[in-house]
Amino acid sequence: MKKLINDPKNVVTEAVGGFAIAHSDIVRAELDPVFVVRSDAPRAGKVGIVSGGGSGHEPLHAGFVGYGMLDAAVPGPVFTSPTPDPIVAATKAVDGGAGVLHIVKNYTGDVLNFETAADLAAADGIEVASVIVDDDVAVKDSLYTAGRRGVAGTVLVEKIAGAAAERGDDLAAVAAIATKVNSRVRTMGVALTACVVPHAGEPSFTLADDEIEIGIGIHGEPGRERIKLEPADAIVARLLGAVLDDMPFAAGEDALLLVNGMGGTPQVELYIVYRRAAEILAERGVTVARSLVGNFTTSLEMQGVSISVLKLDDELTALWDAPVQTAALRWGR
Amino acid sequence: MKKLINDPKNVVTEAVGGFAIAHSDIVRAELDPVFVVRSDAPRAGKVGIVSGGGSGHEPLHAGFVGYGMLDAAVPGPVFTSPTPDPIVAATKAVDGGAGVLHIVKNYTGDVLNFETAADLAAADGIEVASVIVDDDVAVKDSLYTAGRRGVAGTVLVEKIAGAAAERGDDLAAVAAIATKVNSRVRTMGVALTACVVPHAGEPSFTLADDEIEIGIGIHGEPGRERIKLEPADAIVARLLGAVLDDMPFAAGEDALLLVNGMGGTPQVELYIVYRRAAEILAERGVTVARSLVGNFTTSLEMQGVSISVLKLDDELTALWDAPVQTAALRWGR
Amino acid sequence: MGASLGADWARAWITASAEVLAENRVALITLDREIGDGDHGENMDRGFQAALGKLDELPDSATPGDVFKVVATTLISTVGGAAGPLYGTAFLKASLAVGAEEQLDAAALVLALTAARDGVVLRGKAEPGDKTMIDAWTPAVDAATAAAAAGASPYEVLKAAADAAERGAEATEPLVARKGRASYLGERAIGHRDPGAQSSALLLRAAEQVARAGAQA
Amino acid sequence: MGASLGADWARAWITASAEVLAENRVALITLDREIGDGDHGENMDRGFQAALGKLDELPDSATPGDVFKVVATTLISTVGGAAGPLYGTAFLKASLAVGAEEQLDAAALVLALTAARDGVVLRGKAEPGDKTMIDAWTPAVDAATAAAAAGASPYEVLKAAADAAERGAEATEPLVARKGRASYLGERAIGHRDPGAQSSALLLRAAEQVARAGAQA
Numbered sequence A, B: 001m002k003k004l005i006n007d008p009k010n011v012v013t014e015a016v017g018g019f020a021i022a023h024s025d026i027v028r029a030e031l032d033p034v035f036v037v038r039s040d041a042p043r044a045g046k047v048g049i050v051s052g053g054g055s056g057h058e059p060l061h062a063g064f065v066g067y068g069m070l071d072a073a074v075p076g077p078v079f080t081s082p083t084p085d086p087i088v089a090a091t092k093a094v095d096g097g098a099g100v101l102h103i104v105k106n107y108t109g110d111v112l113n114f115e116t117a118a119d120l121a122a123a124d125g126i127e128v129a130s131v132i133v134d135d136d137v138a139v140k141d142s143l144y145t146a147g148r149r150g151v152a153g154t155v156l157v158e159k160i161a162g163a164a165a166e167r168g169d170d171l172a173a174v175a176a177i178a179t180k181v182n183s184r185v186r187t188m189g190v191a192l193t194a195c196v197v198p199h200a201g202e203p204s205f206t207l208a209d210d211e212i213e214i215g216i217g218i219h220g221e222p223g224r225e226r227i228k229l230e231p232a233d234a235i236v237a238r239l240l241g242a243v244l245d246d247m248p249f250a251a252g253e254d255a256l257l258l259v260n261g262m263g264g265t266p267q268v269e270l271y272i273v274y275r276r277a278a279e280i281l282a283e284r285g286v287t288v289a290r291s292l293v294g295n296f297t298t299s300l301e302m303q304g305v306s307i308s309v310l311k312l313d314d315e316l317t318a319l320w321d322a323p324v325q326t327a328a329l330r331w332g333r
Numbered sequence C, D: 001m002g003a004s005l006g007a008d009w010a011r012a013w014i015t016a017s018a019e020v021l022a023e024n025r026v027a028l029i030t031l032d033r034e035i036g037d038g039d040h041g042e043n044m045d046r047g048f049q050a051a052l053g054k055l056d057e058l059p060d061s062a063t064p065g066d067v068f069k070v071v072a073t074t075l076i077s078t079v080g081g082a083a084g085p086l087y088g089t090a091f092l093k094a095s096l097a098v099g100a101e102e103q104l105d106a107a108a109l110v111l112a113l114t115a116a117r118d119g120v121v122l123r124g125k126a127e128p129g130d131k132t133m134i135d136a137w138t139p140a141v142d143a144a145t146a147a148a149a150a151g152a153s154p155y156e157v158l159k160a161a162a163d164a165a166e167r168g169a170e171a172t173e174p175l176v177a178r179k180g181r182a183s184y185l186g187e188r189a190i191g192h193r194d195p196g197a198q199s200s201a202l203l204l205r206a207a208e209q210v211a212r213a214g215a216q217a
């Protein structure tokens, strides 16, 4: 294992510490328990938004704390959901009296820990609503699984819910927007290489030199199917095909296309993937009205990519375009 | 070699094509010859700024085309400087009558091809000035080398010169600012892994599981020294030590600290590096007045990092803070 | 009937669990890497080391229920992931089940084990055969119940539970998972043991071993 | 004195060069990977394939100088990197040196080779021993000059140049580089052959071989 780290046990606190210094204009970090919060929190009368989960997916979530997006992020250990304590602390830190929305990716650990935290915060008189993100079409949503995972679509939920909170929507409305985004976004990913969790020291799985893993999650967990390496265009057809099968578009509908790098993929490859995905959507008469290309929901140094499509309407587009000022996403100010 | 590509020969055109669709609000791409240009170019009366070089360093340079930074970027094949033709075409496309600045990283190939292009553009009546960036302290600048390489400091030169051009400085003034930034920025990098150039198909060098390469360039060329893996803090001390030895700071001076990922390094590691670098600067009484952390000047999927320090003054800080709207760097609009 | 088990046993159990989880840290990480995300051993080790530290802060008068309670809150606040809330709830429910009893007899142990298992089901909604820790806990509860009904000593109850939990953990190997991360793998989870079932078996074996040591002393 | 070399030879040379560079694409990439950035073979192959295409567009009346000129502009506009401008300038200067001559005798070849070498030096400022293509070109020019002075035929002049260039390329192996990317490596460049010197030797060998084929035909 070769990593630019010191003691594996200190990876999260040191990274969060560095993040807070580098972005002290936007956030501050609490280290006991660990969370990252907007420097101007709590904002009276504004719904607070808290997200979190295991570390290793950066910039998710801390990179999205700031004006127009999250009020706080709670990073757990690498790939391990945080415990309730820091979630409760973050929830209290951002409560401006209008209640707090928890945006939770659908993993048993995240769901259970946020659930406990919500109960504890409610016991302290804070109104908490929760939205579970489960955009990953690689997993069948059935009685026979823990349900779909929350992956890169989470970024879109956070941005759009954040804009709704910033314009003054109340808790129910912000939760409704977040739910709406989640219901209209689908994602599918592929890995070319595995990643190494610092405390594990070994790759989560091994792929031969000509193998790729289709339907990968974001925790270094193996995907659903292992196939031989294909040209990028063929891989894009698989991923986007699965997304569009699950959420068909009518010609003329608008899409936001997110091509998300898993951390170790060069940018040229992301744009090669983006190009073919945009072409396929155009062939189907779908207008790619908004785009986002880059590393937003990663798995440490994993090489790979996920493709997300969000079905836009005027409301979602306007909220997407609204100003945002975070470490990892910024426009309009 | 596992990459999300189609034919290796089409990597650059496909990536540039995708980039131009994804960022059509900011840029357009020409494909014969290949260059990326601001969609509103040429802007009458504004000095145009063109940079370029081999591909594989993304977001450098195309990711920095837009308001307040570059007017055009000329990507060559992967790690190969572009030929004069597209440089001339880009120069013509951005000339608004106030002349054009070429920002060139100090590699024999880039220097020679931009030189020829400048001559050809001048023959067509365009006033061209050139600034060579050579911020890499890993290379001794002496009669016995091709001189220092231009690496991540290039981003700072492009941003600040871009702001000067945007505020209306004339060609001589923009060139002077670019030269000033170059004279005040130093960089040193490390690689944990090599990268694979698509047309080569094999890693540019091999490192054992416990080896790192100090003083790496950005072309997958081997560095100056190979050492055993060390904790991040020790590596930071080496890199930043070399930077500060070369450009000493007095206590109380202001610095911009850039921690640049080489492409395949997880963000947690960049912030762990940033944290220690900021601490060392603070220990020396240097104020880290501005920070930039992320993948800005990369070597494909290489894992590693470079640390750049720019000695700020009020003028440079104001130009750094000025609005910028590019695919990879955006604030203030 | 045999000697009942008091707070000494409860403390010794947690100490032994912390040891066995530290020893099995890498083994559990490896199991979780195969069908999960490779952190189960790290999570459990972190949690039980923390619980160990909390034991010292308990007053001498602490009952077994007090021990279970402090373990519960410590696991909840240090483990994270799926295992943290699940094991935390298990110990919390066990603590409630035994109330202020100073000494746990066979019947009390069965109550505690049943409450723990029910707590995990309440939070995680897993059924037997879903390839989770429930596949260790449910046979353990069944075996403990049967043993107690047959007049076993507390130690014998724990022995029955531990034996059954080990068999249950082993029996997760051929299963497809329907809960937790392994459920994403479909058929590919077959042939791998569930890490949570394995850690549950380790915990119950530790409970039995310290009881045996106490019984022999 | 032997037969002088005309446009047929010049065209055949470029064709043979394109072939030999395609064959040596991977070998040159490998050399450049060791002490540079691994693109030299790709760059040269791309450039000479493009030059090959341009030959067909030349009129039948084209002189050797016309061939050199179209090769020069094609290399400049397709190769990129350091090699593009350097080889481009070499062919451009060679073209100027031979002017409108229909047939090149030994003296004209020496003029062309000398101009080519001087062009590379003009652009790249390398000196002999800097571990660049100059270390192939300079001994080649010297050997060609000596051969011509001794009354060698055009073919023999090229043979002398090619032999010397090969030895010169080989002699770059023990050197530390002072120009180009390999200069960043310091001592670590020792033991590796300079890719540009190697491609120069290949080009000059191709020139000799097509001249020999012509001489035998």
Ligand SMILES: Nc1ncnc2c1ncn2[C@@H]1O[C@H](COP(=O)(O)OP(=O)(O)O)[C@@H](O)[C@H]1O
Binding pocket: A079, A080, A081, A107, A108, A109, A110, C032, C036, C037, C038, C039, C040, C043, C044, C080, C081, C082, C083, C084, C086, C120, C123, C124, C125, C126, C131, C132, C133, C134, C179, C180, C181, C194, C195, C196, C197
């Ligand atoms: N719904 C559930 N019910 C019961 N046990 C579960 C459930 N989900 C997961 N588990 C258990 O948790 C274990 C994984 O724990 P751990 O690796 O620490 O958490 P995570 O899956 O969040 O990384 C699984 O092996 C399984 O035994």
Ligand SMILES: Nc1ncnc2c1ncn2[C@@H]1O[C@H](COP(=O)(O)OP(=O)(O)O)[C@@H](O)[C@H]1O
Binding pocket: B079, B080, B081, B108, B109, B110, D032, D036, D037, D038, D039, D040, D043, D044, D080, D081, D082, D083, D084, D086, D120, D123, D124, D125, D126, D131, D132, D133, D134, D179, D180, D181, D194, D195, D196, D197
């Ligand atoms: N200043 C120079 N003078 C002469 N030849 C040079 C000079 N710099 C580089 N070269 C030659 O160019 C070769 C490298 O060419 P190439 O790999 O195509 O370009 P790049 O170095 O830009 O990747 C070197 O092996 C060397 O022979």
Ligand SMILES: [Mg+2]
Binding pocket: A054, A079, A080, A081, A109, C037, C039, C081, C082
């Ligand atoms: Mg986990």
Ligand SMILES: [Mg+2]
Binding pocket: B054, B079, B080, B081, B109, D037, D039, D081, D082
């Ligand atoms: Mg090159």
Ligand SMILES: [Mg+2]
Binding pocket: C032, C036, C037, C038, C039, C040, C081
């Ligand atoms: Mg796990």
Ligand SMILES: [Mg+2]
Binding pocket: D032, D036, D037, D038, D039, D040, D081
């Ligand atoms: Mg090269």
